[in-house]
Amino acid sequence: MNQQRKAIALISGGLDSMLAAKVILEQGVHVEGINFYTGFCVEGHTHAIRERDRRRPKRNNALWVAEQLGIKLAIIDVIDEYKEVVLNPKHGYGVNMNPCLDCKGFMVKKALQWMQANSFDFIITGEVVGQRPMSQRSNTMPIVAKESGAGDRLLRPLCAKLMPPTLPEREAWVTRAHLHEFNGRSRKPQMALAEQFGITNYAQPAGGCCFLTNESYSQKLADLWQARKTRDYELDDIMLLKVGRHLRPRPHFKIIVGREAGENKYLEGYRHQFTHFRTVNYTGPLVLLDGKADENDVELAARLTARFSQGKNSESVHVLVEEKSGTSYTLDVRPLHQDEIPKEWYI
Amino acid sequence: MTHEVLDVRGQLCPIPVIRTQNKVKTLQGGDILDILCTDPGTLSDIPAWCRIHGHKLINTQQGDDEITITIEVTD
Ligand code: SF4
Numbered sequence: 404m405n406q407q408r409k410a411i412a413l414i415s416g417g418l419d420s421m422l423a424a425k426v427i428l429e430q431g432v433h434v435e436g437i438n439f440y441t442g443f444c445v446e447g448h449t450h451a452i453r454e455r456d457r458r459r460p461k462r463n464n465a466l467w468v469a470e471q472l473g474i475k476l477a478i479i480d481v482i483d484e485y486k487e488v489v490l491n492p493k494h495g496y497g498v499n500m501n502p503c504l505d506c507k508g509f510m511v512k513k514a515l516q517w518m519q520a521n522s523f524d525f526i527i528t529g530e531v532v533g534q535r536p537m538s539q540r541s542n543t544m545p546i547v548a549k550e551s552g553a554g555d556r557l558l559r560p561l562c563a564k565l566m567p568p569t570l571p572e573r574e575a576w577v578t579r580a581h582l583h584e585f586n587g588r589s590r591k592p593q594m595a596l597a598e599q600f601g602i603t604n605y606a607q608p609a610g611g612c613c614f615l616t617n618e619s620y621s622q623k624l625a626d627l628w629q630a631r632k633t634r635d636y637e638l639d640d641i642m643l644l645k646v647g648r649h650l651r652p653r654p655h656f657k658i659i660v661g662r663e664a665g666e667n668k669y670l671e672g673y674r675h676q677f678t679h680f681r682t683v684n685y686t687g688p689l690v691l692l693d694g695k696a697d698e699n700d701v702e703l704a705a706r707l708t709a710r711f712s713q714g715k716n717s718e719s720v721h722v723l724v725e726e727k728s729g730t731s732y733t734l735d736v737r738p739l740h741q742d743e744i745p746k747e748w749y750i
Numbered sequence: 751m752t753h754e755v756l757d758v759r760g761q762l763c764p765i766p767v768i769r770t771q772n773k774v775k776t777l778q779g780g781d782i783l784d785i786l787c788t789d790p791g792t793l794s795d796i797p798a799w800c801r802i803h804g805h806k807l808i809n810t811q812q813g814d815d816e817i818t819i820t821i822e823v824t825d
Pocket of ligand 1: 501502503504506507614616
């Protein structure tokens with residue numbers, strides 16, 4: 404009697420992993436999804452924070468994909484364990500701070516642990532040979548299989564026919580002839596397959612899965628490490644890098660300026676952890692100060708706060724300073740003129 | 751049957767979903783869970799999670815700044 408085999412599918416919320424899971428579901432395999440939350444995921448946060456994005460229909464794409472496919476989805480918090488991947492990637496970084504190859508290996512390894520704990524048989528991903536310069540090259544695909552420990556229990560249905568048969572193929576748990584040979588950066592084969600499956604509404608084709616591929620975000624992360632003289636982070640640190648304008652006027656402190664109501668509201672949640680500033684007689688942002696600041700620094704931060712308020716052209720703006728300790732006072736300051744803010748202050 | 755409360759106010763998605771998922775693992779069929787949230791994303795994500803896993807969405811209450819989502823756990 405043929406036992407129904409079980410596959411755990413890495414679901415990012417994008418089209419490729421959705422198609423990979425669908426291809427295997429179509430072969431009568433029981434499929435469930437797994438999605439990892441690293442803290443750097445683009446999913447959710449920025450949409451939730453920024454007012455202007457709030458009006459857009461918001462959904463968690465991984466959940467949405469699972470629902471479309473009719474499969475269960477486990478979302479796993481890997482925030483702490485993922486630090487090692489970001490801080491010490493064995494294979495280095497991509498163009499920005501994205502340690503894609505180590506990241507893939509890590510996620511497949513976590514999926515393998517889940518597979519073993521839940522008596523599943525194999526793992527599937529939506530990887531396509533040649534699609535990503537770092538992690539999806541023909542010579543790096545075996546590295547992910549090997550370093551994750553998944554070996555030939557890792558099946559990539561979208562490009563399996565370009566690779567040696569894996570265990571699920573050799574054991575005929577899946578039919579190799581019905582797998583695919585997608586290759587390269589073209590999205591056409593994926594779009595054609597989506598159409599064949601009647602999938603019309605999917606998230607951005609091959610968008611980056613996380614903020615680490617974003618240049619400006621990566622610069623902020625590098626700045627954080629440099630300023631603290633240590634490469635480490637907590638979840639709050641990396642969340643705050645997603646929000647507001649970041650300016651470092653002095654090596655020992657930076658400010659985070661809310662750009663709109665949604666961000667100001669989000670930053671409010673951090674006001675007990677940071678000395679913060681807000682304008683009193685004009686509408687303006689909430690500004691957090693991260694680092695050590697003496698009297699002159701506080702005044703400079705207040706003048707910057709005034710600069711980003713409606714009172715930027717006035718002679719004097721009242722700025723309420725609330726220290727971490729709870730002490731608060733008002734400073735009357737002249738807003739900095741745009742020419743007084745060197746470009747290099749912007750991180 | 752128990753009635754429990756999960757407070758995920760101030761947390762942004764997908765953390766409320768992860769916390770709900772982990773809490774539900776400790777509950778049994780018929781148990782009720784109130785989830786207190788602030789991220790509007792929970793309004794779509796928690797019901798979606800319930801549909802996928804077969805749990806029942808009992809009620810959604812939206813105040814100015816707070817949202818309460820009540821679900822019934824199914825086995
Ligand atoms: S883009 Fe981010 S989540 Fe995706 S593989 Fe690279 S590091 Fe990992």
